[in-house]
Amino acid sequence: MADGDRALMGADALVRTLADCGVDACFANPGTSEMHLVTALDREPRIRSVLCLFEGVATGAADGYARVAGKPAMTLLHLGPGYLNGAANLHDARRAFSPVINVVGDHATYHRHLDAPLTSDIEGLTAPLSAWTGVVMNEREAGAKAAEAFAASYGPPRGNAFLLLPADSAWNEGGVMAKALKGAELRRATDETIASVAEAIRKAKKPSLLVNGDALYEPGLSALGRIAAAGVLVHADTFSPRLARGAGRYAPAKLPYFAEQAVDALAGVDLLVTAGTKHPVAFFAYPGKPSELTPEGAARASLGGPEIQVADALVRLADALGAPAQGALTPAQTHPDAVSEPLGPWQIGASLARHMPEHAILCDDAVSSGQPIAMATAGGPQHEWLGHTGGAIGQGMPMAVGAAVAAAGKRKVIALCGDGAAMYTNQALWSLAREKLDCTVIVFANRSYRILNIELARTGAGNPGPTAASMLSLDNPAIDWVKLAEAQGVQAVRCNDALDFDRQLARLLAIKGPTLIEAVI
């Protein structure tokens, strides 16, 4: 029987329906229970399948893909453990409000109750990260559940859909296609909301606005600049899924990461309006420091949370405020030529500003090196910065895999990774190599969990003794990132001098394909 004559299997109905909905990328780490899904992908040329050698790479890639493409990719995960391996990056995806369709294979329906070794309570395990979970109870509903998962990932707000596919629902013939669904648009703020927020702003002495979501790329940014020009103190959340930056754009200040600095930034504010986010809280609690960052006594208002079209609301708010037609734009900033000196994040940022092409996509897993890089590139070529929304490190290189698939060779992807963070999901290097993705990875090799050395002091945990010091150090042995990259097929260099780094970065960015620099700082 030729494949063309084969009655439709459940797996085919699922995959084809997703393709009809517009899904064109699948980040996969399959197992035995997903074999029919794998051969169904063979029969669906509209979907590009990318093998990932660890599920955290697959899920981080799906997040990166969604942020750049603005639509969901699918992941293919092997039962409960496959989901668990990918779950930390799905936590980050959830915090980014990225749409992701996670197809998780399960035992056949009649096999699940037998408690075979790989059995686990997948529905229970996925529930805390899920916007929607559905189980394909038989092949006839495979198409319909797939379309439902697609739609569900759009929310609003966007999120993780989990589509559990028991093996018999995949392999049985008699699968039924479903009509493709469209993802819902995010909601529009009502005219009443806009008017009432504008009124509150006009009445406030020191009004402030905190934003996230599509406020942070065009046309949201321009509207934000106008509102700032109208006298509103504007901040972006410390971390955002996608932030457009560079010369010629309005650059909102970020609310500082450390609580006491955030409190200073909002000092005197008597009205805090949120849009696409919620009222700010500290990333961590610290002894004797505040957890809630909205000034005490300040009035609170909101244009809406992550479920709304923030850019649209901001344009209307700017008009309602009679804001100037244009806000302040970041001037182009040049950096003096690199000189031979010890390398650090500032020099790396300056080199990026000098050499990165327009419209590059920066994937941030830089931890303690992130802020200097951001400051040095603020007036550089226009680019987008995909931020670390959920705090689960190990997202940078996986996100770059997905961003590069979405960019389809038209935009350079640059992954900014702390060495501790990059180790988590170093298997992403292999997918970068196999797929020949146009991405340069910069690893900040400070050979420590440097952020924890900072946090150790801030939490008042005392001076580290030998055990504590060794728990925060990645030295002994130092990781050789050049070998680690080459082992997985990615060409790599090591630099510890700023001039050398500058030259190497220029050279590697000119290569169309994956490269890595170990920046010893």
Add this chain to the structure above:
Amino acid sequence: MADGDRALMGADALVRTLADCGVDACFANPGTSEMHLVTALDREPRIRSVLCLFEGVATGAADGYARVAGKPAMTLLHLGPGYLNGAANLHDARRAFSPVINVVGDHATYHRHLDAPLTSDIEGLTAPLSAWTGVVMNEREAGAKAAEAFAASYGPPRGNAFLLLPADSAWNEGGVMAKALKGAELRRATDETIASVAEAIRKAKKPSLLVNGDALYEPGLSALGRIAAAGVLVHADTFSPRLARGAGRYAPAKLPYFAEQAVDALAGVDLLVTAGTKHPVAFFAYPGKPSELTPEGAARASLGGPEIQVADALVRLADALGAPAQGALTPAQTHPDAVSEPLGPWQIGASLARHMPEHAILCDDAVSSGQPIAMATAGGPQHEWLGHTGGAIGQGMPMAVGAAVAAAGKRKVIALCGDGAAMYTNQALWSLAREKLDCTVIVFANRSYRILNIELARTGAGNPGPTAASMLSLDNPAIDWVKLAEAQGVQAVRCNDALDFDRQLARLLAIKGPTLIEAVI
């Protein structure tokens, strides 16, 4: 204020109480919310802290430690995402009935409701893998909850205890120590159970016994051999946490992995008695193949599940059956000298039989290469085989980290890893290097998920097209395991010839410390 004068913090009360209970190893990947735990470990010299650069290494190590030491280690994990990164190997630990104390840091109690970026429903996420979960609601109960977690990990049956430690419960002074608890013994089967099973066996035409747990090392194995000599068809579960093997020991047959072979192995059985396990089910469902493996119509009996002292029950059962004083013992088996020929799992097994020292600990993540290795080493030097109980690959090297810590340099540890499996948690190499653990890793570099090529055919998913074939292949690029190991401080060689492998293995096993062989097969 000197540390000696400091009033006890919650973190200190927790750590010291665990040390009082007998915990002496901590596999850790800490974050900001665990800084006080880290400094508390500084003040507790009885606990060896091992930094792991990914949480899956920490949890797999705790499982390996428990299997060798027979008692729990602690893990230190950073909030929900840290737990999730380690959860797949905790799934395996759960299936091995290993006691593990997972200390998961959480936000301060007053910070949890604010839904900061790293917040997640940790209790919900851990519940499906948990034998016990407790939250330290304040510093005064830190010691008591720690002791409770220790005891809870012993069950019976043994399992994962999760001890959630909010940051303020850790850092507040006023921590209270608790009296150390002892772990419960596993239960003894009652005399009535033994008598009734013996009676059933005597009446059966073809009685069969399926075992796991402490049946599979001394003195359980000897009793098992006696029962086999009394005419009972004896099988061990396909996968077991700890199996003593080698010349001079009774070697129970393993129930075959593939369902149809397991059915053949049990054909004609009219009584199936289980001990330390449950009635057998297929690892996966396959179209048209059975999921339950106990022959239809066979009577079922049980000495008890994983909550019982199986060895004790078997000794008493052997006596009740009037079994011979000794069963069949595996004869010493020698292999002809290695010759120059292409390398494969059989040759690797023969080399292991020739060169591994007595009492080596083999950590199995070998997937499709496992069975030939097991067969070739059956009559070799006595050793223990730590099996893959839960099916979540990526356990081999992490388990070796923990096994080597427990072995404390007195026994050689050998990790048997498929290349696909080893990639999952390759960060374990760094911990092997840093801790200078006495372990040789053998990576079976067939450059594919070979088991899936086998399963693809067995599930009837059809011939793979280009997409499916590429989803099962680890080639393009081939992973360079020598560089991957050297990148993390582990010396390594590559072999593709059986004679060369034999010589290199002998050389590396003689080195006291971590080494790796990439066996290209």
